[in-house]
Amino acid sequence: MTSWTRRELGIGAAALGSALGPARAQAKPRVVVIGGGIGGATAAKYLAAGNALDVTLVEPQSRYATCIFSNLYLAGLWSLESLTHGYGTLAERYGVTVVKDAAAAIDPAIRRVRLAGGASLAYDRLVVSPGIAFQFGEIDGYDEAATEFMPHAWSAGPQTRLLRARLEAMEDGGVFVIVAPPEPFRCPPGPYERASLAAYYFKQFKPRSKIVILDVKDSFYQQEVFRDGWDRHYPGMIEWLPARSTGGVKAVDVRAGLVRTGRETIRASVTNVIPRQTAGAVAHSAGLVDARGWCPIDPETFESRLLPGIHVVGDAACAGDMPKSAFCANAQAKACAAAILTALTGARPSRLHLLNTFYTFLAGNDAMGDAAVFTPADGTIKRSGAFLTQAGEQPETRRRTAREAVGWYDAFTRDVFG
Ligand SMILES: Cc1cc2nc3c(=O)[nH]c(=O)nc-3n(C[C@H](O)[C@H](O)[C@H](O)COP(=O)(O)OP(=O)(O)OC[C@H]3O[C@@H](n4cnc5c(N)ncnc54)[C@H](O)[C@@H]3O)c2cc1C
Known part of the structure; x- marks a missing residue:
């Protein structure tokens, strides 16, 4: 391991400290985040924001296209470029070390993540947000190759x-x-x-x-x-x-x-x-997934119920009544970041705000806006309130919601990617 150079590792200084193990690590507690989608990018940003932690984000793509509004792209109303975001601000403004690689394996016993490129990262806490994988085989003739x-x-x-x-x-x-x-x-x-x-x-x-x-x-x-x-x-x-x-x-x-x-x-x-969906592959290989195909978590901290020290947010998590949405992934990541900051630095615990908003388009100028509030209860997360769009609303209400949705996308993606 000592013969690795930084170039061979393909990672920055802070991550290099992590890759070389506890003896050479920096004084700050180390958090590694797997997955630079909505949940992972939000978690990395909010973990790094106070400068109390050494945060490394592992993501194989250099740019991330949101599924949010991708149906507007299919309709020819938005470009894919306008839905695509990079990690420059997370790195430059928030000090997140962004490693362009995939997590190949997690070893919870020694608290290390092995990367597909060969390097490994040590962590004090790990956040896993790999999104979904597809379960092929249910529909005859539909496999990975068929997706082309x-x-x-x-x-x-x-x-x-x-x-x-x-x-x-x-x-x-x-x-x-x-x-x-x-x-x-x-x-x-x-x-x-x-x-x-x-x-x-x-x-x-x-x-x-x-x-x-x-x-x-x-x-x-x-x-x-x-x-x-x-x-x-x-x-x-x-x-x-x-x-x-x-x-x-x-x-x-x-x-x-x-x-x-x-x-x-x-x-x-x-x-x-x-196709049918399940938690992202790395969550399966790490042993974070239960018989339902998703990752059971503590509803307050998002720490895995199966592997302590590892938190799961976003679509991969089994989060009770919370739907698998970007808004929820973002809310979960903030709650999880706050819990990790409390655990590692003694920061004052924050109150949870678990919300969801769905802006859904029926036409270019007709959108629904649904909102829901969730609360941890009885070991899971329950929906505690909701505002749902009704059929037959005034066209002006729907036009206004469509305009609001565009403003929301801009504010939301800034919150996630900085
Ligand atoms: C058509 C469509 C429309 C949608 N519209 C909305 C909407 O309007 N509002 C809303 O709230 N939600 C919407 N969603 C849902 C939203 O996109 C997801 O809920 C959200 O992206 C989940 O975030 P995540 O972090 O769990 O996963 P993702 O955002 O998918 O991120 C996962 C990331 O992990 C990375 N990754 C995977 N494996 C590894 C690994 N081994 N190592 C490192 N990185 C890895 C991936 O490359 C990816 O970047 C929509 C979804 C679809 C399909």
Whole structure:
């Protein structure tokens, strides 16, 4: 290990101290954060903000594209570039050491993270926010390779670009099939917002086209509000088929563009399969995941119930009633950072603010704004209050919410990435 040079490690000075182990480490307690998405970037920023900790963020990508508003990109309303963020401010303003690598393994016994590039990082506390992985194999013919033909576009970036290209290339009069996933999944309104915004695009450029949502469920988030919006904006264009009417989605033939349900085979021009989800791979290999496929955590500190000293935030966590959303990942990361600061530096404990807001677009100028409050109770996290959009609201209310959403995105991503 002593023969490693800083160049070979590919990491900065603070992380080098960590990589060389406790004997050469800096005086500040060391926190390593795995994953530079919404949860991880927020945690790194808030952990580093007081300058009391040595914070290292491990993320393989140099830039992160948000899933938030990626459906607006699919509709041609936002560019992917405007949804993409770097880590410069976290490094320069907050002093976070950003290591461009993937965590390959975690050894909780010696409190070290091994990186895919070969280096290792020592930690006093570890935060894990790797997002989701997909469980292939449930739908015959849909595996990792099939995502190149029938993109899931449920992680933003190349997959979203691929789906947009498919929609642009689709003929007028084509059929766009969305296979909606089983719960729990990232962003409960997401598949239905996607249908809405694809319809918004088709209405302008391919008005004879149809959208079929093949759901593996029998109901979905804010169903009445969505259906009211579809009837108003896109009459006859979107068909939602619950599992009880189709018998579920059984198989796909990616080359022929066929989707087989329990009752029929549908020929699709473009197919978007959103598979069953589970916690990100590194959480599985580290032993942070329980039989449900997600990471059980303490509802106040987000410390793993399985491995002490490791905290899990964001979609990978099993956070009771909190949905898997960016807003929740951000709130959890702040609560987790405060708990770690208290544990490592004796900082005064902070009160938890566990909130969620979903801004969901039905059309370019028609958005819903749902808010919910959550409270740790009985060993889990329970929803303690909510404000939900109703069907039949005034168009001006929806236009105002759409404008608010744009301002929220800007403020939110500044809060996450600095
Ligand atoms: C279409 C769509 C629309 C959405 N819209 C909204 C919205 O409007 N509002 C909202 O609140 N939420 C929205 N969401 C949900 C939101 O995107 C997620 O809930 C949020 O990104 C979760 O944050 P996270 O940190 O858990 O995971 P992510 O943001 O996915 O970040 C995970 C990061 O970990 C990294 N990583 C993975 N494995 C490793 C490893 N081994 N080592 C190092 N790094 C690793 C990844 O590269 C990634 O950068 C939407 C989701 C989708 C799919």
